[in-house]
Amino acid sequence: xxxxxxxxxxxxxxxxxxxxxxxxxxxxxxxxxxxxxxxxxxxxxxxxxxxxxxxxxxxxx
Numbered sequence: 001x002x003x004x005x006x007x008x009x010x011x012x013x014x015x016x017x018x019x020x021x022x023x024x025x026x027x028x029x030x031x032x033x034x035x036x037x038x039x040x041x042x043x044x045x046x047x048x049x050x051x052x053x054x055x056x057x058x059x060x061x
Contacts (some may be wrong), residue, residue, distance in 0.1 A: 002052075010036075017029070040055075
């Protein structure tokens, strides 16, 4: 999965959350994106793997 595909999937998830929880704001979603990026950075640091490798693993889960 490349970054465009991951971004597309994330947008789908954001849309579903916004539909289900109408009071969810873009600020809330941006915060969540930041936390995901932080988690990916920590995983890269701990495992020594590239982000693309980690994204593939996450996709396979």
